[in-house]
Amino acid sequence: MRLRSICARTSRRLWRVSEYRMKDYTGEIVSNKQIAPDAFEMTVGVKDMPEVRPGQFAMLEVPRKDCVLRRPFGILSRDENSVSFLYRVKGNGTIALSELEAGDGIRLTMPLGNGFPTEKRSKVAIVGGGFGIVPLYLLAKEYRGAEVRIYNGFVNASAVMLEREFGKCGKFTLCTDDGSRGFHGYPVAALEKDMDEGFAPEVIFCCGPTPLMKSVKALAARRGVKAYLSLEQRMGCGVGACLTCTCKVAGHNKRVCKDGPVFDSAEVFE
Numbered sequence: 288m289r290l291r292s293i294c295a296r297t298s299r300r301l302w303r304v305s306e307y308r309m310k311d312y313t314g315e316i317v318s319n320k321q322i323a324p325d326a327f328e329m330t331v332g333v334k335d336m337p338e339v340r341p342g343q344f345a346m347l348e349v350p351r352k353d354c355v356l357r358r359p360f361g362i363l364s365r366d367e368n369s370v371s372f373l374y375r376v377k378g379n380g381t382i383a384l385s386e387l388e389a390g391d392g393i394r395l396t397m398p399l400g401n402g403f404p405t406e407k408r409s410k411v412a413i414v415g416g417g418f419g420i421v422p423l424y425l426l427a428k429e430y431r432g433a434e435v436r437i438y439n440g441f442v443n444a445s446a447v448m449l450e451r452e453f454g455k456c457g458k459f460t461l462c463t464d465d466g467s468r469g470f471h472g473y474p475v476a477a478l479e480k481d482m483d484e485g486f487a488p489e490v491i492f493c494c495g496p497t498p499l500m501k502s503v504k505a506l507a508a509r510r511g512v513k514a515y516l517s518l519e520q521r522m523g524c525g526v527g528a529c530l531t532c533t534c535k536v537a538g539h540n541k542r543v544c545k546d547g548p549v550f551d552s553a554e555v556f557e
């Protein structure tokens with residue numbers, strides 16, 4: 288009961304943060320379909336859809352009275368009239384989201400965070416693990432025209448998602464932990480193999496489970512390559528007001544939602 292009243296108070300306070308209000312949209316579900324075990328892809332129709340940079344995210348309102356705080360999700364894709372998400376059904380909030388149907392209304396705050404740096408590069412490596420592939424899709428499309436190599440890893444063949452979509456964005460290596468599809472092993476091992484064989488990316492971008500991001504950080508340091516990681520932290524507000532998502536970056540406290548979620552790999556996991 289006490290937790291609910293704290294959440295309700297936080298929510299009222301947030302409403303007074305002007306950035307939160309400015310980025311608040313009311314959308315209508317266009318589709319919300321299951322694409323893999325526990326995975327749903329949801330498209331929301333939004334009038335006056337804002338521009339989105341690769342790696343930015345949204346806070347989605349959950350249609351349940353006991354889920355007062357919005358939940359953070361990476362933006363998978365956007366066009367002038369809609370925005371899409373890919374999410375894992377985990378707890379009460381995502382169960383409720385998975386029950387939404389076409390025509391239902393939803394409120395969302397977006398675009399949030401700084402996203403990935405997208406200066407011109409001629410050779411780029413993109414490494415994703417599980418649902419970490421979500422913010423990398425817009426990024427891979429942004430770098431079309433450059434030599435883009437994408438390494439996406441999943442636990443096994445039945446967990447594979449968006450293979451065709453990423454396949455159109457560059458040289459794509461599908462990896463599975465158990466070898467049931469594609470490269471047998473973690474995506475960072477597939478990237479290192481290519482680097483041993485002569486591929487020399489100017490930058491590595493990564494999003495996924497923490498062990499994957501730590502191994503990308505280590506690989507980048509060994510090879511002297513710049514790498515950017517998109518971190519995931521539990522979030523309350525998504526706009527820098529509550530400090531729930533604080534983490535250490537280059538020895539200083541930073542808010543993953545407002546200062547990130549993308550950081551230079553040399554400055555995190557120290």
Ligand SMILES: Cc1cc2nc3c(=O)[nH]c(=O)nc-3n(C[C@H](O)[C@H](O)[C@H](O)COP(=O)(O)OP(=O)(O)OC[C@H]3O[C@@H](n4cnc5c(N)ncnc54)[C@H](O)[C@@H]3O)c2cc1C
Pocket residue numbers: 344358359360361362373374375376377378379380381382418421422518519520521522548
């Ligand atoms: C910037 C950002 C982008 C994200 N993008 C995506 C995405 O594109 N697709 C996707 O499926 N998920 C994404 N997540 C994670 C997603 O926000 C959580 O899975 C979701 O909020 C869980 O809500 P819930 O109510 O279902 O679960 P809860 O009932 O809140 O929790 C259920 C379980 O999930 C764990 N959990 C909750 N939040 C997180 C979190 N942030 N990170 C890791 N574990 C968590 C809890 O510890 C608990 O074990 C993102 C998180 C962040 C911070």
Ligand code: FES
Pocket residue numbers: 521522523524525526527528529530531532533542543544545
């Ligand atoms: S979630 Fe509130 S400060 Fe980041």
